[in-house]
Amino acid sequence: MTTQERGATYTEVFASREFRVLFGSFTLLVAGDQVKMLALSALVYARTGSPGLSAAAYMVGFLPYIVGGTFLLSLADRIRPRALMVAGELLRVVTCVLLAFAGLPVWAMLVLVLATGLFSPVFGAARSALLPDLLPGDAFVLARSVLNVTSAGAQIGGLAAGGAILALAGPEGALAVTAGLSVLAALVLRFGLPDFPARNAGVDDAGGEGAVRETLRVNRALLADRRVRGLLLAQWLPISLVVGAEAMMVPYLGNTAGLALAAASVGLAAGNFVVGRFVSPTGRERLAFPFAVVSGLPLLAFAARPGLAGAALIVLLATAASTACQLGLQRWFVDAVPEPVRGQAFGLASAGMMTGQAVGGALAGAAAELTSPHTAIVLVGAATVLCSLVLHRSLRGAGARPA
Incomplete structure (x- = not known):
């Protein structure tokens, strides 16, 4: 029986050093995001006393996906995946530090989360597209399954940890913890993942389209x-x-x-x-x-x-x-x-x-x-x-x- 017929195993998936790096950084990402959104919601409620604004603050991180997915996704194929994922972690660090310590008004905090969230689909796309290269065939499917299970567990764990951190350190401290997790994830990616080439490099060198126009064109082609x-x-x-x-x-x-x-x-x-x-x-x-x-x-x-x-x-x-x-x-x-x-x-x-x-x-x-x-x-x-x-x-x- 071939590997494809019997299916991959967890041992085979985790034997890939590169996948272990992606797995570790992804776990930190999901847990950190849960802590960040919980802390932001608590911070907004503490400043405004508004349950509605607090709920909006918790959900605002999910809203940019439609915009980023419509206009920016081509960047996932035009930039080297390691550089793109590290940039995503560093952007999260800057966002958390500004939210915690810059004294921004509530409207500015929400705008900041919306603006930086536009790139979240791009960072996630770079990770997902790398998996079939690292683990071809059924190992890729099992790796996706592992990340899905990890996402569910990290969301629950992140919310539980976020509640404890909020009680001990307040919203600002929880945001600082999230920034620290992102720094750790950036280091794991930078020093643990090879610098794979961009999948669609050289578009600009060939006099091609800008990122937004190319994203729209490729989205149309995929849907057609x-x-x-x-x-x-x-x-x-x-x-x-x-x-x-x-x-x-x-x-x-x-x-x-x-x-x-x-x-x-x-x-x-x-x-x-x-x-x-x-x-x-x-x-x-x-x-x-x-x-x-x-x-x-x-x-x-x-x-x-x-x-x-x-x-x-x-x-x-x-x-x-x-x-x-x-x-x-x-x-x-x-x-x-x-x-x-x-x-x-x-x-x-x-x-x-x-x-x-x-x-x-x-x-x-x-x-x-x-x-x-x-x-x-x-x-x-x-x-x-x-x-x-x-x-x-x-x-x-x-x-x-x-x-």
């Missing part, structure tokens, strides 16, 4: 390609709708919603770990379509108005299935996109997913306003199943370029 467009929609829609259902947990469960949302994080980690580790590469791809459909089916059970335990189990199952579906699409996506613009393609997938999740939450909220929270979740579940059926060709790999 039927195979790529189908795989992007398959990555965006089912999981975005499931996240939209999760957004209804607070109005549905009230103060106990945190337990159901924690169950969603468990589902994310479980789906990645179980399917990534114990299902063969061809099995994951064969199951992508059933998992997409199954991700919507449990949500229909909200028609029976389950209690906390039932709601948590439903959300766990839906999240695990939608996450497992994503793993089955990864090799097809790498094979379908042109290698010189792989960074931008991964960035577009990530930016679209972030945007889609925000839209999914907004649509679920609008449905709840017209009906009720539990009815909105049922409608989202039905929409997830319908979208999966419409996208069945892409979810079955039809038209994907052979590996």
Whole structure:
């Protein structure tokens, strides 16, 4: 049995020194971001006493993805990945120091986070595009699974650590800790990762387009390609709708919603770990379509108005299935996109997913306003199943370029 048939193992993935560097820096990044946004929210609340502004401060770091993903993603292929990722960490250091110690008014703090966040999709795209080069074939898919599990764990750990740091050192101290984590991540990347060349270097030397124009052109080309467009929609829609259902947990469960949302994080980690580790590469791809459909089916059970335990189990199952579906699409996506613009393609997938999740939450909220929270979740579940059926060709790999 070949490695591709049996699937990669964690031992093989972590045997790559370069992946260990990316794994360590990514863990620091996710945990640090959770601490930063929590500290910013606390700082804004301390200065204004406004719960609304505090909530806006916590969410503002996610908003720039649509702008950065639309206009700046070509930088992920035009700049050497190590330099780009180190620059991202240093930019985070400067942002945290200014937020903590510059005495900025609240509006200036929010503008600063928005402006620096425009480049977040670019930094993430550089990391994602590097993985298939370091770990080809199924090892790449398992590496993505590892980072997804790490993201879920680091988010929970970062929030827990952030709360403790806030209690001990206040918002300014928590932001200083985040800056320190970013300095550490920058050092890990600078001295642990080889200086790989830019994937699409020499564009400017050839008299080509600027970064914004090229980003728009390549995004149009990727979306015009039927195979790529189908795989992007398959990555965006089912999981975005499931996240939209999760957004209804607070109005549905009230103060106990945190337990159901924690169950969603468990589902994310479980789906990645179980399917990534114990299902063969061809099995994951064969199951992508059933998992997409199954991700919507449990949500229909909200028609029976389950209690906390039932709601948590439903959300766990839906999240695990939608996450497992994503793993089955990864090799097809790498094979379908042109290698010189792989960074931008991964960035577009990530930016679209972030945007889609925000839209999914907004649509679920609008449905709840017209009906009720539990009815909105049922409608989202039905929409997830319908979208999966419409996208069945892409979810079955039809038209994907052979590996």
